[in-house]
Amino acid sequence: MAVRLCDVASLLRSGSWAPEPWTGQVIAAMETQLSNGPTCNNTSNGPSTISNNCSSPVESGSIEDSKTNLIVNYLPQNMTQEELKSLFGSIGEIESCKLVRDKITGQSLGYGFVNYVDPKDAEKAINTLNGLRLQTKTIKVSYARPSSASIRDANLYVSGLPKTMTQKELEQLFSQYGRIITSRILVDQVTGVSRGVGFIRFDRRVEAEEAIKGLNCQKPPGATEPITVKFANNPSQKTSQALLSQLYQSPNRRYPGPLAQQAQRFRLDNLLNMAYGVKSRFSPMAIEGVTSLAGINIPGHAGTGWCIFVYNLAPDADESILWQMFGPFGAVTNVKVIRDFNTNKCKGFGFVTMTNYDEAAVAIASLNGYRLGDRVLQVSFKTNKTHKA
DNA sequence: TTATATT
Numbered sequence: 001m002a003v004r005l006c007d008v009a010s011l012l013r014s015g016s017w018a019p020e021p022w023t024g025q026v027i028a029a030m031e032t033q034l035s036n037g038p039t040c041n042n043t044s045n046g047p048s049t050i051s052n053n054c055s056s057p058v059e060s061g062s063i064e065d066s067k068t069n070l071i072v073n074y075l076p077q078n079m080t081q082e083e084l085k086s087l088f089g090s091i092g093e094i095e096s097c098k099l100v101r102d103k104i105t106g107q108s109l110g111y112g113f114v115n116y117v118d119p120k121d122a123e124k125a126i127n128t129l130n131g132l133r134l135q136t137k138t139i140k141v142s143y144a145r146p147s148s149a150s151i152r153d154a155n156l157y158v159s160g161l162p163k164t165m166t167q168k169e170l171e172q173l174f175s176q177y178g179r180i181i182t183s184r185i186l187v188d189q190v191t192g193v194s195r196g197v198g199f200i201r202f203d204r205r206v207e208a209e210e211a212i213k214g215l216n217c218q219k220p221p222g223a224t225e226p227i228t229v230k231f232a233n234n235p236s237q238k239t240s241q242a243l244l245s246q247l248y249q250s251p252n253r254r255y256p257g258p259l260a261q262q263a264q265r266f267r268l269d270n271l272l273n274m275a276y277g278v279k280s281r282f283s284p285m286a287i288e289g290v291t292s293l294a295g296i297n298i299p300g301h302a303g304t305g306w307c308i309f310v311y312n313l314a315p316d317a318d319e320s321i322l323w324q325m326f327g328p329f330g331a332v333t334n335v336k337v338i339r340d341f342n343t344n345k346c347k348g349f350g351f352v353t354m355t356n357y358d359e360a361a362v363a364i365a366s367l368n369g370y371r372l373g374d375r376v377l378q379v380s381f382k383t384n385k386t387h388k389a
Numbered sequence: 390t391t392a393t394a395t396t
Contacts, residue, residue, distance in 0.1 A: 073394055098396055110393040140394090147395050157390055186391065201394065233390060 067119035068095065070126065071144040073111045075099070076135040078331055081112065086334050088114040090319035091128065092121030113144055128320050134327040145203070154181070154202040156211060157232040161185070161196045162223045173220055174200045178207025199232055305333050305353040306360040307382040310367075312375045313337065315345040325367055326352045330359025351382060 072084065081099035088094060099112040116122045122143070130141040145151055161170065171183050185198040202208040208231065216229040310322065322335035334353040337346050354360040360381070368379040 069396095071394065071396090074392090077392075096396095100393090100396060102393090108393085111395085113396055137392095142394095144395065149395095151395065155394080159390080181394070184391070197390070199391065 066115075066144065066146065068117070068122045069113060069115045069144045070122055070141055071111060071113055072129075073140040073142075074137045075108065075110050075112060075139055076137050076331070077108055077110065079108065079134065080333075083331070083333050084112050084114065087323060088116075088125055088129065090323070090335065091116075091125045093117045129323075132323065132327060134323075134332075135330055150204050150206065152205065153231065153234060154205045154208045155232040155234075156200045156202070156208050156229055158198045158200060158215075158227055158229050159196060160225055160227040161194065161198055162220065162225075163194045163196050165194065165220065165223075167198075169220075170198055170200065173215065174202075174211055177202070177211035177214060179203035305355050306357055308352040308354060308360055308364060309349065309378075309380050309382040310352060311349045311378040313346050313348055313350055313377070314373060314375060315348075317346040317350065319350075321372070322350055322352050325370075325372075326354065326363050329354070329363035329366065331355035 070088075072088075075084065079099070081097060084099050085094060085097040088097065093116065095115045095117045097112070097114050100109045101107060102109055114122075114125065116125065126141050126143070129139065132139050132141075156174075158170070165185070167183055167185050170185060171180055174180060174183070179202065181201040181203055183198065183200050186195045187193060188195060200208075200211070202211065212229050212231070215227065217226045219226050308326070313321070317337055319335045319337055322337065323332065326332050326335070332352060332354050335350065336352075337350040338348075339345060340347050352363075354363065364379050364381065367377060370377045370379070
C-alpha cells in the first residue's frame with residue numbers, strides 16, 4: 001500500500017501548507033457543477049505559517065526528533081478517530097492514532113496525532129495529505145514536536161493592527177522574538193477586510209512572553225496606533241456556561257452553511273423525498289426519517305453508512321484520490337480501491353462510505369460523470385447486482 | 390478573541 005501511493009504522492013506533492021493546485025482544480029470543478037456546493041466559502045480556515053512549515057526538526061535542544069509522529073490540525077469537527085485512522089492508514093501502517101478531545105464534553109478539539117511505524121510513511125503522509133480538503137476544512141499535516149510544557153500556551157492574541165497589515169508583515173514583526181508556528185489575521189467574512197485582529201503561535205511560551213514584552217503597546221513601523229499583544233484565551237479554559245451550551249448543541253447541527261447551500265439542500269430534500277420518501281437530517285423529520293430506514297433495503301445503505309460505488313478509476317488510482325474527491329462533500333468513514341491480487345493495480349472501481357445520506361447524495365450527484373484525467377467516472381450508491389438468488 | 394497546535 002505504501003508503494004502504490006508513490007505515484008500519486010508526486011502528483012499531489014505540495015511540500016507546503018497550501019493546498020496543492022491539483023486539489024484546487026477538483027474543487028473548482030465541483031463548485032462549478034454545484035454552484036453552491038458543500039465546499040463552503042468561509043475563509044476562516046486559513047491559518048498558516050509563511051516563514052516555515054515546521055516540518056524540520058527543532059534546531060537545538062531537541063533530543064527525540066520523532067520522524068514517525070505527526071500532528072494533524074484543522075480537522076473537521078465531526079471527524080472521528082476511526083476516520084482519522086482510516087485516512088492516514090491509507091498511506092501505511094499506523095503504530096498509533098489519537099484524536100484529541102475535550103476532557104469534559106468529549107468533543108473533538110480539531111486536531112490529532114498519527115504515529116507511523118515507518119518514518120517514510122510519515123513523510124509520505126505530509127506530502128500527500130497536507131492541504132487535503134475535508135468538508136469546510138483544509139487539514140494541516142506536520143511533524144509533531146516533542147511534547148513539552150515549554151511549547152504549551154504559546155498562542156498570542158494581537159489587536160489594534162493596522163488594517164493594511166498583511167499576514168507576512170505580521171510575521172515579520174513577531175519573528176524577531178522566536179519561531180512562529182502559525183499566524184492568522186481575522187478578516188470580515190463579507191468584505192474580506194482585516195479586522196485588525198490576529199493570532200501568533202510561537203514555538204515556545206518564553207518566546208511569546210518576550211513578544212508581549214517587546215510589542216504590547218508599541219506602534220508597528222508606520223502605524224499610528226499601538227497594538228495590544230497578550231496571551232490568547234485558552235480554549236480548554238471555558239466557562240461552565242460555555243461548556244453547558246456546547247453540551248446542549250445538537251450533534252446534527254453541523255456547518256449550517258450559507259443560504260445558497262441551504263437552498264441546495266432544500267432542493268435535494270425534495271428530490272430525496274420523491275425518490276425514497278426520506279427527509280435529510282436538515283429537515284425536522286431528519287432523525288425519525290433516517291431511523292425509520294433501518295432494516296429497509298435502500299441502495300448503498302450498510303448500517304454503518306452509505307456505500308458508494310465508484311467506477312472507471314484508472315489502474316494507478318489509490319485511496320488518496322477517493323479521499324480527495326469525496327472528502328469535501330462531508331463525513332467519509334472509509335474508502336477502498338479494489339485491486340488485482342497479483343498486479344496490485346486498481347481493477348477500475350472502488351467504494352466510498354459516507355455517514356450522511358444527503359452528503360452522499362450530493363457527492364454522487366456532483367461526481368457522477370465527473371472527468372478524472374481521461375476517464376469519466378460513474379458514481380452511484382452501491383447496489384447488490386451481483387447477488388445470486 | 391478564531392474553532393480548537395502537544396497526546
